[in-house]
Amino acid sequence: MSPVELVEEAQEPAEASTFSLADLLAESAAALTARPTRTLLTALGTILGVAALVTTIGLAKTAGNQIISRFDELEATRVLVRPEERQQGRNSVVVNVIPFDAGDRLRRLNGVVAAGTKSDVEIEGLARSVPVVDPLGLNEFQIKVVAASPGLFDAVRATLETGRFFDHGHNDRGDNVVVLGPGAANRLNITRLDNSPAIFIGEQTFAVVGVLRDVEREPDLLNAIIVTDGFARDRLGLLGPGEVHIETDIGATELIGSQAGIALAPDAPDQLRVSLPPSPRGVRSSVQGDIDALFLILGGVSLLVGAIGIANVTLVSVLERTGEIGLRRALGATRMHIASQFLFESATLGALAGLIGTSLGILAVVTVSFFRTWTPVLDPWLPFAAPLAGAFIGLLAGTYPAWKAGATEPVTALRSGT
């Protein structure tokens, strides 16, 4: 052997070790499928974490939409007008500029469905339905009295149990007629109107023309005796209605809110305070924000636990597979090859867990929605982002074990059996 020959031989390039992507995939898949039960259990934490996350995000979205649709129906068509309180010196003074024909004025505005006035009034004395005073039985009650214009019944969406609402005629004449809320009727023992019952409040006598079944707004009407504005004006000295309730078309509240003040008090619209429902967009974001924040934290915590689970088991499996690592190094694997295989295994595990978790989560959202008769609402990015998040978790969890596997010295590794 001449030195020249040796040098020539030495020029021959050494074949670098390779680990193709196809092999990486195949080796990782083989390792994951070698013990399917264990793989599944390892992934369980992440599966539950992702499922919790997807469920909570999905349910928050779904529930948020349901809440808003309820707001839409009742709240988003309601406008309330009250006199503005003003500071005069040390006292707050209310100058009432609401006219008694407020309901009629507002009805003329485009977008108003119904409008009526409501005022708390006081009549001296207790209410009773029988003219005699029974010393044994309790038949006199302190019952709230409310004065209303006929338009109020539509504006609060009242329904009748029996009888009728009082009308403009009653109101204009200031007749002694009342409509009873169901609570008040019950206490006064009035269940039917065919015998033309009357009630007494102090010295005043009233004919009962109707009994309410329910109202959708202003539930205090349910326990009240409702007299006409006209009666309150003529006989009780009511100077002006306390508040105006307006039901608008959907989407008309902003418009009516800007017009109501001028329609009611053209000379002093600034003395009225108009309450509008919260803007739907605001409601949506605030409700959803609350729910999301809470549930996202919960989901995040479960994901963290899942990640720790993967890291833990992967680390154990690195120790268990020390012999295999040694063998692979002997067969020509570099540190990088070993590390990338373990990293890819844990990332794949995370992605699979994410996929399963997403499926379970969506299933849970759909199931809950089915039983609550909700429409399930999912962000379209969610089913794609969740498995990616799982893969990321797996990648993160596998980093240390993979580094550990790569750093295992082949000499030491081969000493341990397979």
Add this chain to the structure above:
Amino acid sequence: MKTPVVELAGVRRIFEGTPPVVALDEANLTINQGDYLAIVGPSGSGKSTLLHLLGLLDTPSEGVYRLDGIDTAELGERDRAGLRANRLGFVFQSFHLLGHRTNVENVMLAEVYRKGSKSERRTRAIAALERVGLGHRLDAFPTTLSGGERQRVAIARALVGEPSLLLADEPTGNLDSVTSEQILDLFDQLHHGGLTLAVITHDSDVSLRAERTVRIQDGVLSEATVVPTGDSP
């Protein structure tokens, strides 16, 4: 004359510590193509260190190691790993087979870190298994095999891709005498087929089969001069 498979010149391996341990001292060794070499010595003598150096699993502290004429000191990790993949075959005492994979799959693992066509991996693995006489147990799992059969699978894995050197570390250490004989017969057969073998052993039966015997004592390598009955028939 052909390039020797292995050339060790003045190789030392010192393990850092207090005091430093000289596991291998000034080793000079040449293994030519077709050699059948036994490395013997008591435990703790430096046999394993020598094997790890020869197998490129460890690097010498000093000295030159050429494998097929390539100076391994200058190589990076990928190239050293590449040499292990392409030019070296390992056989271990504890077989190191993956229990969840069939025999063929275990043998195919040898080519994962190698360049070359993947489509014929299976064909080559089957050929290797047939060469060691296990053509009938291709799809069995190693866990169902006897010790001797497992070692054959491991040998088949080392043979795939025709390595320049087959390194065996106590290949019969876990086997009974009858099975050991069979494995040694297989080595003889492979040797006659032109394979270069280096077998580490403390078993005289094994070293007697080899053409050459190298003895290590306290990290010092010495070629046994006379091998009375070492020649294979």
